[in-house]
Amino acid sequence: MSDTASFGDRLGAAFDRFGRLCVGIDPHASLLDSWGLTDDADGVREFGLRVVDAAHGRAGIVKPQISFFERFGSRGFAALERVLAHAASAGLLVIGDVKRGDIGSTVEAYGDAWLSPGSPLEVDAITLSPYLGLGSLASTLERAESLGKGAFVLAATSNPEGAAVQQAVLQSSSREGDTVAAAMVGGVTDWNARRADGAEARFGSIGVVLGATLDLSRFGIDRDSEQPGPILPVLAPGFGSQGAAVSDIRSTFGALARGVIVSESRSLLEAGPDGITDAIARRVDEVEKARG
Numbered sequence: 300m301s302d303t304a305s306f307g308d309r310l311g312a313a314f315d316r317f318g319r320l321c322v323g324i325d326p327h328a329s330l331l332d333s334w335g336l337t338d339d340a341d342g343v344r345e346f347g348l349r350v351v352d353a354a355h356g357r358a359g360i361v362k363p364q365i366s367f368f369e370r371f372g373s374r375g376f377a378a379l380e381r382v383l384a385h386a387a388s389a390g391l392l393v394i395g396d397v398k399r400g401d402i403g404s405t406v407e408a409y410g411d412a413w414l415s416p417g418s419p420l421e422v423d424a425i426t427l428s429p430y431l432g433l434g435s436l437a438s439t440l441e442r443a444e445s446l447g448k449g450a451f452v453l454a455a456t457s458n459p460e461g462a463a464v465q466q467a468v469l470q471s472s473s474r475e476g477d478t479v480a481a482a483m484v485g486g487v488t489d490w491n492a493r494r495a496d497g498a499e500a501r502f503g504s505i506g507v508v509l510g511a512t513l514d515l516s517r518f519g520i521d522r523d524s525e526q527p528g529p530i531l532p533v534l535a536p537g538f539g540s541q542g543a544a545v546s547d548i549r550s551t552f553g554a555l556a557r558g559v560i561v562s563e564s565r566s567l568l569e570a571g572p573d574g575i576t577d578a579i580a581r582r583v584d585e586v587e588k589a590r591g
C-alpha cells in the first residue's frame with residue numbers, strides 16, 4: 300500500500316489482512332501491577348511495547364488510550380512516543396484515543412500534534428468529540444484527509460451516561476428532528492460521500508464511534524438504511540469488560556457491521572504478559588467467525 304493511500308484504504312487493507320480486532324493499549328494501574336510493571340512512565344512504556352509486540356502479525360489495529368500515559372506528564376508522553384514509533388514500525392494502524400474537541404482553530408492544533416507527518420505523536424487516526432458541533436471539527440477532518448489520516452467522531456458512546464446527551468433531539472440545524480447521535484452518523488456519512496466525489500473508495504477516512512453495548516434504535520440510528528458513498532468506519536468499543544459480546548456484532552450493528560472495528564482493551568490485557576498473544580489471536584478468530 301502506497302504512503303499516499305487514504306486512511307480508509309489502509310483500514311480496508313488492515314481488515315483484509317488481519318480482520319477487525321483493534322487492541323486497546325490501556326495501561327491501568329491495576330494492569331501494570333498484574334503485569335509485574337511499575338506504575339510510572341517506565342511501566343506504561345514497557346506495557347505498551349509488549350502489547351505492540353503481541354499484536355504484531357496477529358491484529359492490524361491498536362488504540363493507545365492517551366490518558367494512561369498523560370498521568371506521568373512529560374515522561375509519560377516520552378513513553379507514548381516510543382510506543383507509537385514501535386507500533387508504526389510494526390506496520391500497525393494506530394488510532395490515538397485522544398477524544399479532543401474545541402473551537403475549530405484549536406482543534407486544528409490538536410490535528411497538527413497527532414496527525415502531521417513527522418510529529419513526535421503522529422498516529423494514523425484520532426478520536427474527536429463533537430460537543431462543540433460537528434462543524435468545529437471540519438477543518439481538522441479536511442486536513443486529516445489531505446494527509447492520508449483519519450478520525451472517529453463520537454456519536455453514541457458505550458457508557459450509560461452518554462445517552463441523555465446523545466439521544467437529545469436537535470432543534471435547529473439542517474438535521475432538525477434527528478438525535479445528536481443520528482446527526483453525527485448522518486453528518487459523517489455525508490462527509491465521506493462528498494469527499495469521495497465519485498471515486499471508488501471502499502471505506503471512508505472519517506468514521507464514528509458507536510458503543511457495542513447500545514441498542515442503536517434508542518439513539519434514533521437506523522442501522523440498515525442505505526448509505527451513500529463509501530462504507531462508514533465504526534469504532535466500536537464496549538466488547539469484553541463493558542459487557543458486549545463479539546457474537547452480537549450483526550444483531551447490534553446491522554448493515555453498519557460492514558465498517559465495524561471491534562475494540563477491546565481490558566478483556567485482552569487481563570490475559571497478562573504471558574497470555575496476551577494467544578488472547579489476541581483467539582479473539583481475532585472469534586470476530587471473524589461472528590462476522591460470518
Ligand SMILES: O=C(O)c1cc(=O)[nH]c(=O)n1[C@@H]1O[C@H](COP(=O)(O)O)[C@@H](O)[C@H]1O
Nearest residue numbers: 364426456457458510536540541563564565
Ligand atoms: O473512543 C473510545 O475508544 C471509547 C468510546 C466509547 O464510547 N467507549 C469507550 O469505552 N471508549 C474507550 O474504549 C476503551 C474501552 O476499554 P475496555 O472497556 O477496557 O475494553 C477505553 O479506552 C475507552 O476510553
